[in-house]
Amino acid sequence: xxxxxxxxxxxxxxxxxxxxxxxxxxxxxxxxxxxxxxxxxxxxxxxxxxxxxxxxxxxxxxxxxxxxxxxxxxxxxxxxxxxxxxxxxxxxxxxxxxxxxxxxxxxxxxxxxxxxxxxxxxxxxxxxxxxxxxxxxxxxxxxxxxxxxxxxxxxxxxxxxxxxxxxxxxxxxxxxxxxxxxxxxxxxxxxxxxxxxxxxxxxxxxxxxxxxxxxxxxxxxxxxxxxxxxxxxxxxx
Numbered sequence: 001x002x003x004x005x006x007x008x009x010x011x012x013x014x015x016x017x018x019x020x021x022x023x024x025x026x027x028x029x030x031x032x033x034x035x036x037x038x039x040x041x042x043x044x045x046x047x048x049x050x051x052x053x054x055x056x057x058x059x060x061x062x063x064x065x066x067x068x069x070x071x072x073x074x075x076x077x078x079x080x081x082x083x084x085x086x087x088x089x090x091x092x093x094x095x096x097x098x099x100x101x102x103x104x105x106x107x108x109x110x111x112x113x114x115x116x117x118x119x120x121x122x123x124x125x126x127x128x129x130x131x132x133x134x135x136x137x138x139x140x141x142x143x144x145x146x147x148x149x150x151x152x153x154x155x156x157x158x159x160x161x162x163x164x165x166x167x168x169x170x171x172x173x174x175x176x177x178x179x180x181x182x183x184x185x186x187x188x189x190x191x192x193x194x195x196x197x198x199x200x201x202x203x204x205x206x207x208x209x210x211x212x213x214x215x216x217x218x219x220x221x222x223x224x225x226x227x228x229x230x231x232x233x234x235x236x237x
Contacts, residue, residue: 009044013052016042021061021072029162029172029207032062032070063163071171073162096135098159099126101191104152105144115214119144121151123161126191129226134192137221143214146170161216170215175207181224188221201227 020026039049063073102124112118123140157164189196201222209215
């Protein structure tokens with residue numbers, strides 16, 4: 001009976017945190033409150049809370065980095081605000097594989113007026129479904145400063161950009177995102193294995209951290225067969 005009660009408490013914590021993550025209340029890169037605060041909020045022991053966090057980590061909702069804490073991890077762009085796009089694909093039964101195509105220092109003089117620097121770290125990744133079909137292409141630009149300049153040499157922590165940015169002190173606080181559609185150019189079409197001119201969704205997201213520092217600009221090309229945009233307006237009854 002005691003074990004069942006503890007399981008029920010853990011499941012209550014898991015279900016509520018999953019709800020917050022899938023609803024967009026806790027977005028990609030969100031740093032969860034500390035264990036003590038969460039345990040008090042849910043009125044559970046630290047042991048029960050840790051079991052709940054371990055379950056969320058196992059299900060790829062969060063990742064934990066020593067000295068940083070637990071971070072919501074949905075790599076890529078969350079188009080359907082009820083759940084992250086990676087989770088939506090997983091829910092459909094798809095297995096997503098990630099190819100790192102480039103991780104290198106680049107110069108972008110066109111971005112100097114906007115971000116006050118023309119030196120960036122570029123991470124280019126391609127996502128593939130379990131049958132090998134490329135479903136997205138993502139290019140992330142980060143400042144070549146604050147320790148991030150070492151990324152081409154040391155690589156990502158746990159293969160996660162979100163965890164890596166957090167480990168270097170970059171926690172997303174605000175930003176903007178634009179979503180449209182455009183035909184693939186020759187280079188992107190080759191990387192995605194599609195005919196040139198195939199129309200993909202295009203998302204451009206810029207994120208600033210809690211110190212108002214620019215931390216990331218992500219351009220994502222998304223196969224509209226696998227991704228959708230969900231907007232909600234008005235008050236739910």
